[in-house]
Amino acid sequence: MTTDPRWGDVERFLTGTLVTEDAVLAGIRERTAAAGLRPIEVSATDGALLSLWCRLIGARRVLEIGTLGGYSATWFARAVGETGRVTTLEVDHRAAVVAQENWREAGVADRVEVLVGPAAVTLRSLVADGGDPYDLVFIDADKQNNPVYLQAALALTRPGSLIVIDNVVRGGRIVEDTDDPDVIGTRRVLEMLGSDPRLQVTAVQTVSSKGWDGFAVAYVLGQG
Numbered sequence: 001m002t003t004d005p006r007w008g009d010v011e012r013f014l015t016g017t018l019v020t021e022d023a024v025l026a027g028i029r030e031r032t033a034a035a036g037l038r039p040i041e042v043s044a045t046d047g048a049l050l051s052l053w054c055r056l057i058g059a060r061r062v063l064e065i066g067t068l069g070g071y072s073a074t075w076f077a078r079a080v081g082e083t084g085r086v087t088t089l090e091v092d093h094r095a096a097v098v099a100q101e102n103w104r105e106a107g108v109a110d111r112v113e114v115l116v117g118p119a120a121v122t123l124r125s126l127v128a129d130g131g132d133p134y135d136l137v138f139i140d141a142d143k144q145n146n147p148v149y150l151q152a153a154l155a156l157t158r159p160g161s162l163i164v165i166d167n168v169v170r171g172g173r174i175v176e177d178t179d180d181p182d183v184i185g186t187r188r189v190l191e192m193l194g195s196d197p198r199l200q201v202t203a204v205q206t207v208s209s210k211g212w213d214g215f216a217v218a219y220v221l222g223q224g
């Protein structure tokens with residue numbers, strides 16, 4: 001895995017200088033790790049970027065796929081404001097319980113809901129329910145299902161919505177010849193993004209304390 005210790009040094013400097021994660025967010029990170037969940041939540045600078053995007057588009061309804069301890073969902077909950085709603089999907093019941101405790105501590109429990117179960121199944125029922133479209137969808141769960149999640153995200157959004165996919169570079173593995181289902185799922189979702197005339201897309205490579213990775217972002221132009 002390619003890493004450089006300066007990536008973490010710079011991340012800590014930028015976080016301290018620009019973002020200053022407050023005690024609530026730091027507490028979420030700590031309780032997530034203490035509960036034995038993997039420490040793979042987004043960085044504070046990434047959380048701030050997700051929040052900025054919400055504010056830029058005036059997002060009121062956010063859908064997240066992959067909750068973990070509720071760290072990124074808390075950034076979203078703060079960004080959508082008191083009258084906004086965040087729905088987040090998680091397969092691990094234990095993680096969902098930790099996340100709900102964290103949202104209570106953060107004072108945002110009233111605007112965040114976790115739906116427990118395999119996200120592909122939950123998404124099928126959300127599509128069937130035909131509720132109001134989401135303004136922003138953040139895809140950050142099992143990477144092999146990324147194509148399924150994008151398909152659902154397209155059905156659950158409207159022109160002007162944003163779709164963001166985390167972890168699309170994975171230390172450069174994305175361009176390796178491999179049969180890793182996570183890599184195949186992510187490469188496939190990038191191909192889907194790049195060939196869909198309803199979307200304006202790009203991806204950004206990132207380096208941080210967690211190594212070399214990146215995210216893709218898609219703006220929904222129209223219904224095709």
Ligand code: SAH
Pocket residue numbers: 040041042064065066067068069070071072073089090091092095117118119120140141142145
């Ligand atoms: N978005 C979170 C991190 C999510 S980590 C944050 O930044 O704070 C990925 C999460 O996806 C894990 O909690 C994992 O349990 C969950 N996950 C994995 N496979 C899943 C599936 N099939 N359906 C729903 N959630 C899944």
Ligand code: DHB
Pocket residue numbers: 040041042140141166167
């Ligand atoms: C992994 C998953 C993530 O969503 C992430 O942000 C980092 C790592 C993983 O499965 O390794």
Ligand code: MG
Pocket residue numbers: 040041042140166167
């Ligand atoms: Mg991620």
